[in-house]
Amino acid sequence: IEGGVEALEVLTPEEFEKSRGATVRVQHRVVALEPSKGRLVVESLIHRSRHDEAFDRFILATGARARRLGVDGEAAPGVFSLRGLEDAAALKTWLDTEPVRHVVVEGGGFEGLEMAEAMRDRAIRATILDTRGRVLGLDIADPMIAPMHEAMRARGVHVRAEQVTAIETEATGRVRAVRTNQGELIGCQAVIVAIGIEPRTALAESAGVHLGETGAIAVDDAMRTNVRTVWACGDVIEVPRVVDGNAVHWPLAPIGRRTARVAARNAAGARPADRFTGVTPSVAVRAFGIEAAHAGLSLDEARASGFDAEAIMVQHWSRVKMVPGSKPLHVRYVVEQGSGRLLGGELVGAEGAALRANVLVPWIRAGTTVREIAEEMDLVYNPPIAPATDPLRIAAAKAMRSVKGAGR
Ligand SMILES: Cc1cc2nc3c(=O)[nH]c(=O)nc-3n(C[C@H](O)[C@H](O)[C@H](O)COP(=O)(O)OP(=O)(O)OC[C@H]3O[C@@H](n4cnc5c(N)ncnc54)[C@H](O)[C@@H]3O)c2cc1C
Incomplete structure (x- = not known):
């Protein structure tokens, strides 16, 4: 949206064929999959023709699609959801060529937030509608979100606890306003729908492949589906969460790459089979x-999984407080009572939040306790980089004091 969409294409089909030795057919859709016959039907989107292909083994990697609002006017020019580069390019063209002064973003998750910021960077007014009346409601707890809301307000972006119920258009068919469930009519020249995604499972289901409880394809730890010759990976599957073993649909690139590697090795006959060891979101x-x-479980998720969990929160500094540029950093831990095991963590601040979450991932995965974090983890200290006692250890020390049994 900010420009340079083309630069994001890292590998052309031709380069992929040359460097990897695989045959690539873009603009072709698999319209039927018949594992019992080892046959699939492919449609050329250019020639509108169909032909059969034979296969021994098949890997389903059909990804996910953007969730739709399901309201009148959603197909109007000026309504966008972002899934591929083409979607970003289409939105950019709209912003470049239409007199857009105000954009309504439906959904205050990560994508909605980034889109609202991209609009402000183009000096376009942006309003986020989210039924929770706040952003990042799935990942960041209520007491932690204030710094983000303050920063948004400072740039003139407001979040309304509303939901689009219809999109109204001009005589030309272009979007002109949204109606909301609060009876409001909000004028806008573009709508961005960012309400999450759903796995694209139709092909799998038509081939008799089973879905799991999340609605994504169920696979075993070798990425094998219930159909003997079919594996699956990426955004279309569900995976077990390490902390509690529950199946989750966690459609992000690192998981896509890990599951793709396992599926590919096993479909190619790896002995012993390659195994997927679960995800730490x-x-x-x-x-x-x-x-x-955010890493690991939220408090609600931990309790829903049967953990006797508590949350603690601290505010500290990203670097030594006196060092110019040091910023407040908020840390929240979700901790199991009794064992003191770290189940999840959230960080919010102007710097030093995102990559500290990377530190939490191996701790959560390994079942590290807050006592071990507070007393045994030698985190870096250098005044312009991090305080003598890192906020991650400060939070652990607080959890030792205030979560029952965690101080042992
Ligand atoms: C706007 C946006 C921002 C993102 N940012 C991040 C990020 O910052 N960090 C992160 O970790 N992840 C991010 N992601 C998620 C990441 O892009 C996905 O996890 C990843 O692309 C999943 O890869 P995949 O191959 O499973 O699915 P996809 O990339 O969706 O690929 C599936 C492909 O299958 C094709 N296909 C579907 N059905 C058929 C069929 N029947 N026949 C032939 N082809 C078919 C589709 O056209 C598509 O090309 C982002 C996603 C979006 C949309």
């Missing part, structure tokens, strides 16, 4: 000059 965003990051 982690996400981060930087918008409006604030970083927000």
Whole structure:
């Protein structure tokens, strides 16, 4: 949206064929998959023709699609959701060529937040609608979100606890306003729908491949589906979460790469089979000059999984406080009572939040306790980089004092 969409294409189909020795057919869609016959039907989107292909083994990597609002007017020119580079290019063209003064962003998750910031960077007014009346509601707890909201307000971006119920258009068909469930009519010249994604499972289902409880494809730890000759990977599958073993749909690139590698090796006949060892969910965003990051379980998720969990929160500094540029850093831990095991963590601040979440990932995965973090982890100290006692250890020390049984 800020320009340079073309530079994001890292590998052309031709380069991929040359460097990897695989045949690539873009503009072709698999329209039917018949594992029992080892046959699939491919449609050329250019020639509108169909032909059969034979296969021994098949890897489903059909990804996910943007969730739709399902309201009148959603197909109007000026309504966008972002899934691929083409979507970003189409939005950019719209902003470059239409007199856009105000954009409504439906959904205050990571994508909605980034889109609102991109609009402000182009001096376009942006309003976020989110039923929770706040941003990042799935990943950052209520007491932690204030710095992000303050930074947004300073740039004139407001979050309204509303939901689009219809999109209204001009006589030309272009979007002119949204109607909300609060009966409001909000004028705008573009709408960005950022309400999450859903796995693209139709092809899998038509081939008899089972879905799991999240609605994504169920696979075993070798990425094998219930159909003997079919594996699956990426955004279309669900994966087990390390901390509690629950299946989650966690459609992000690092998981896509890990599961793709396992699926590819096993479909190619790896002996012994390559195994996927589960996911420790982690996400981060930087918008409006604030970083927000989350790793592991939220308090609600931990309790829903049966953990007797508590949350603690501290505010400390990104570097030694006196050093110019040091910024407040908020840390929240979700800790199991009794064992003191770290189950999840969130960080929010103008610097030093996102990459500290990376430190939490191996701790959460390994079942590290807050006592071990507070007393045994030698985190870096250098005044312009980090305080003598890192905020991650300060938070652990607080958890030792205030979470039942965690001080042992
Ligand atoms: C705007 C945006 C920002 C993102 N930012 C991040 C980020 O910062 N960090 C991060 O970790 N992840 C991010 N992601 C997520 C990341 O892009 C996905 O996790 C990753 O692309 C998943 O890869 P995949 O191959 O499973 O699916 P996809 O990349 O969706 O690829 C699936 C492909 O299959 C094709 N396909 C589907 N059905 C058929 C069919 N029947 N026949 C032939 N082809 C078919 C589709 O056209 C598509 O090209 C972002 C995603 C979006 C949309």
